[in-house]
Amino acid sequence: MNIINLFNYKFYISDSCYLYLFKNIKNNFYYKIFIKNKGNNFSKVFLYYSNYRKNLFSKLIKVNNINIIIDISSICFLKNLFIHFKKIILINAPFSKNNMFLENKVINKIFFLIKYIINKKLLLHNGAIKIEIFNFKKKTLLISFLGNCSNCSVSKNTFNNFIIKIFKKIKFIKKVLI
Numbered sequence: 474m475n476i477i478n479l480f481n482y483k484f485y486i487s488d489s490c491y492l493y494l495f496k497n498i499k500n501n502f503y504y505k506i507f508i509k510n511k512g513n514n515f516s517k518v519f520l521y522y523s524n525y526r527k528n529l530f531s532k533l534i535k536v537n538n539i540n541i542i543i544d545i546s547s548i549c550f551l552k553n554l555f556i557h558f559k560k561i562i563l564i565n566a567p568f569s570k571n572n573m574f575l576e577n578k579v580i581n582k583i584f585f586l587i588k589y590i591i592n593k594k595l596l597l598h599n600g601a602i603k604i605e606i607f608n609f610k611k612k613t614l615l616i617s618f619l620g621n622c623s624n625c626s627v628s629k630n631t632f633n634n635f636i637i638k639i640f641k642k643i644k645f646i647k648k649v650l651i
Contacts, residue, residue, distance in 0.1 A: 490558035505542040511550045516569040549573040
C-alpha cells in the first residue's frame with residue numbers, strides 16, 4: 474500500500490495498482506488524477522496520461538518511480554482517494570460527491586497568496602514559505618519560512634507581521650505559526 478500525504482489529505486494506491494501503473498509508464502507523460510463534476514452526485518474521478526505544465530493548481534508527486542499530477546483545485550474532493558487495480562483500475566473517492574466548495578475556496582486562496590504574493594516578495598530576501606499542515610475543521614494552518622537574508626536587516630518578526638496582514642484577508646486563519 475502506497476500512502477500519499479499532501480497538506481493533511483491522504484491518497485492511497487494499492488500495490489497491484491502501483492505495479493500496473495509502473496508497467497505502463499509512457500515517456501514524457503505523467504499520470505494525472507482529475508475529478509469531473511465535483512460536489513455533484515454524478516461526479517467521476519479519472520486517472521489518465523497527461524503532459525506536465527508547471528502552474529499553480531498542478532502538484533507533481535513522486536511515488537517511488539511513478540510521477541502523479543494532482544489537481545490542487547479539487548484536492549478537498551479527493552480526500553481519502555483509493556486507487557486499486559483488478560483487471561481494470563477502480564477508483565474510490567468517498568468525498569467527491571460532497572459539497573466541499575467552501576473548503577476548496579479557502580485552500581485555493583491560501584495557495585494563491587503563498588505562491589504569487591508572498592513568495593514573490595520573499596525572493597528578494599532569499600526566502601520562501603511552505604505549507605506544512607492545513608486542517609479546515611480545526612481552522613489551523615502551519616507554514617514554515619525557509620531562507621536566510623544576509624544582505625538586509627529583515628527579521629523573522631517582520632516576516633510574521635507581513636504574512637499575518639495578508640492572511641487576515643482570508644478571514645479563516647485564527648493563528649499563523651512560522
